[in-house]
Each structure stands twice: as structure tokens, then as C-alpha cells.
Amino acid sequence: MNHNTRSHAWFRLAALYFAIGIAMGVTMGASGDHSLFAVHAHVNLLGWVSMALFGLIATVRPSITEGRIATAQFWTYNMGIPVMLGALTLRLKGFAQAEPVVAVASILIGVSVLLFVWMVFSGVGETNEGLSAAAEESRTS
Numbered sequence: 001m002n003h004n005t006r007s008h009a010w011f012r013l014a015a016l017y018f019a020i021g022i023a024m025g026v027t028m029g030a031s032g033d034h035s036l037f038a039v040h041a042h043v044n045l046l047g048w049v050s051m052a053l054f055g056l057i058a059t060v061r062p063s064i065t066e067g068r069i070a071t072a073q074f075w076t077y078n079m080g081i082p083v084m085l086g087a088l089t090l091r092l093k094g095f096a097q098a099e100p101v102v103a104v105a106s107i108l109i110g111v112s113v114l115l116f117v118w119m120v121f122s123g124v125g126e127t128n129e130g131l132s133a134a135a136e137e138s139r140t141s
């Protein structure tokens with residue numbers, strides 16, 4: 001995938017999770033009901049913070065978005081997060097049956113993170129093309 005498309009997707013997703021995370025924070029503050037604080041914390045940290053980092057890393061190291069492993073990393077993360085957070089919400093609201101769903105989705109997120117670690121350690125994206133492209137752009141504009 002074109003790295004711009006992938007990093008834009010990460011940025012848009014990050015912004016959406018930020019909006020949800022903040023809305024939850026404000027709601028918790030206003031209502032005094034903090035029962036979902038762990039969901040709020042992970043919407044912000046796994047959603048907003050981590051996704052913004054994936055987008056930024058893809059901008060500086062564009063080749064990290066290329067290939068099947070990068071696509072698998074993107075989709076395992078983006079399937080795992082909403083399922084994990086949705087099931088965790090149900091779990092914290094008293095639906096004990098949701099617990100195995102939290103577990104399976106967490107494992108999916110873990111797989112995504114391992115794929116990311118593999119890409120970083122195997123040197124995928126270890127070029128300066130993003131930085132030199134940015135430098136090129138600022139020279140020519």
C-alpha cells in the first residue's frame with residue numbers, strides 16, 4: 001500500500017479514538033461513574049497514542065507500510081482493538097461471558113504487535129526515504 005494512504009488511515013483512526021477517549025473521559029468526569037476508566041485509558045493509549053505513533057513511524061519510514069506483513073499488522077490491530085474494547089466494556093458492565101472475547105482479541109493485538117516488532121527488527125523501513133522525501137519536498141516548494 002502507498003505509505004501515504006496507510007499513514008493517513010492511521011491518523012484518521014487515531015483521531016477517531018481520541019474523540020471517543022475524550023468523550024468517555026468527560027462523561028466519567030461529569031457523571032462520577034468511573035466504572036469504564038480502563039476502557040477510556042486503553043481507547044486513548046491503544047487507539048489515539050499508538051495509532052498516531054504507527055502513522056508517524058510510517059511517515060518517517062514509509063517502507064514499513066509495504067508488503068503482506070504490514071497489511072496483516074494493520075488489520076490484526078484494527079480488528080483486535082474495537083473487539084477488545086467493546087468486549088471489555090461489556091465485561092465491566094457485568095457480562096462475564098464477554099471475558100473470552102477480551103482474551104482472544106488481546107491475543108490478536110499481541111500478534112499485531114509481534115508483527116510490528118518483527119518489521120522493526122528485520123530492518124523493514126530502515127531507510128531514510130521518508131526524511132529525504134520530506135527534505136526534497138521542502139527544497140522544491
Ligand code: HEM
Pocket residue numbers: 021022024025026028029034037040041044045048049
Ligand atoms: C478531556 C480529557 C480527559 C478527561 C476528562 C479524562 C478523565 C479521566 C477520568 C475521570 C479517569 C478516571 C480516574 C479514576 O477513576 O481513577 C481517567 C483515567 C485515565 N485516563 Fe483520562 N481523561 C482525559 C483524557 C485522557 C487522555 C488523552 C489519556 C491518554 C492519552 C488519558 C489516559 C487515562 C488513563 C491512563 C487513565 C487511568 C489512570 C489510572 O490508572 O487510574 N485520559 N481519565
Ligand code: HEM
Pocket residue numbers: 037038039041042045046049050106107109110
Ligand atoms: C492487548 C493489549 C493490552 C491489554 C490486554 C492490556 C490489559 C490491561 C489490564 C488487564 C490492565 C489492568 C486493568 C485494571 O486493573 O483495571 C491494564 C492497565 C493499564 N494499561 Fe493496559 N493493556 C494493553 C495494552 C496497553 C498499552 C499499549 C498501554 C499504553 C500505551 C497500556 C496502558 C495501561 C495503563 C496506563 C493501565 C493502568 C490504567 C488502567 O487500569 O486502565 N496498556 N491493562
